[in-house]
Amino acid sequence: MRRSSVAGDTGTRQDVRLRTRSVNRVAFWWTKSDKRWKAFEVGLLTLKEWTPDEILATVKNSLAVKLHPERYRQTLADLSLGLLFQKTSTRTRTSFEVGMTQMGGHAVYMDWGATNFALADLKDEAQVLSRYVDGIVARMKHNDDLLNLASGSEVPVINGCCDRYHPCQALGDLLTMYEVRGGLSDLHVVYTGILNNVCNSLIVACTKAGVRITIVTPEINPASKDDELMNAARATGLLEETLDLQDAVRDADFVYTDTWIDMEFFFDESYAEEKQRRIDAFSPYQINEELLESTDAYVMHCLPAHKGYEVTAGVMDSTQCIAVDQAENRMHAQKAVLLRLMECV
Incomplete structure (x- = not known):
């Protein structure tokens, strides 16, 4: 048996699944400042919605x-995960499909263009999909589409990457740091490059x-701008901002970078002028x-890397690189995220 999210209530897996769906429904609130509906889902959309204790426990x-x-x-026997990718x-x-299989579950991959998500109302399709599966991983081009999908879903939605956040990457990064240094205390990470979705979540x-x-x-x-995120991070006293990379890396434990040009635009001829400007x-x-002559820091990259641009081939192939x-x-x-959201830990 699996415990329901309703305190003190237990039942069969199917009974619990039906009850937890009603508990995990999306809640809305009106934000008068920007006149937009915003969705909060009991899933993983940004990582901002998770507490420090939840993040550390997941690591x-x-x-x-x-x-x-x-x-x-x-642990995830008889559970299914929908993978919806734009x-x-x-x-x-690969990691979600193999991860589900290794824990006894089943993953269903759906290419956006081959489904009716590309034709029909996003919220309607999400609601229907959530009647078939126990969780949804959505890899979307735009954060607004992710929120729309989450607002229609009756099961937890996991952000598999959008233009504003990449929370799964950040959790994997914390695990890597934890492994390499034996914990997360007294660490210093330097991120260099463009402030994007990966940087936000990091x-x-x-x-x-x-x-x-x-x-x-x-x-x-531009699509990654999140003033709320930056203000909250600054308030912790743990975020520093500088343009002096050489000085920043001197006491770094990890130096992190990502592509300067979003991967879908890297070989796009219409983006060539902006690509050269960024280079x-x-x-x-x-x-x-x-x-790296001034530091023994480990080098991190979320991949795929464009060698010769944000990082040299020599560095990527060196023992300092843990990408x-x-x-x-x-x-x-x-x-670990699946275990938590599907209430198995």
Whole structure:
């Protein structure tokens, strides 16, 4: 039996599933300042909605899942996960599919263009999908579409990446730091490059987990702008902002970067002028061999990397780079997220 989210109420898996769906419904509130509806879902949309304790518990559970996979082989038996993707994917799709299989569950992959999500009302389709599955991973181009989908879903929605946040990546990053340094105390992370979705989620994860983070970001991706997130992070005293990369990395434990150009635009001819502008603007913020002469920090990258741009090939192929470990840890972190949201831990 699995315990219901209603205190003191227990029943069969099917009974609990029906009851928890009513508890996990999306709640709305009206924000008068911008005249927009905003959705809060008992899922993982931004990481802002998770408490520090929830984040730290998930990191520790991620490590337990990684070290003792045999204990979780049938934990998600009879449960299904819908994977709805607008964007291309290697790591996110594979890690969720394999993760569900390893824990006894089943994942259903849906390419956006091959479904009626591309034709019909998003909320209606989300509500129907949520009657078939126990959770939804949505990898969307736009955050507004993610919120729309979440507002129609009756099961937890996990953000598999959008233009504003990448929370699963950030949880995998925390697990990687925890593993490498034996904990998260007294750590310093430096992020260099463009302030984007990955940077946003990394800022939230670090400041909520008690990790000092310095961002060296001369520009922000317009779609990633989140003043509320930045103000909350600054209030913790753990976020530092500078444009002096050389100075920032001197006492860093980890130096992190991401692509300067969103992957869907990298080979887009219509984006060529903006691509060249960004290359010229961000070249001083590249992670290269010269920069690493002043630090023994580990190098992190969410992948895919454009070698020769945000990071050199030599650095990516060096023993200081732990990007592949990060990629592996995405799966373990996401397994812990699934266990939490499907009420199995």
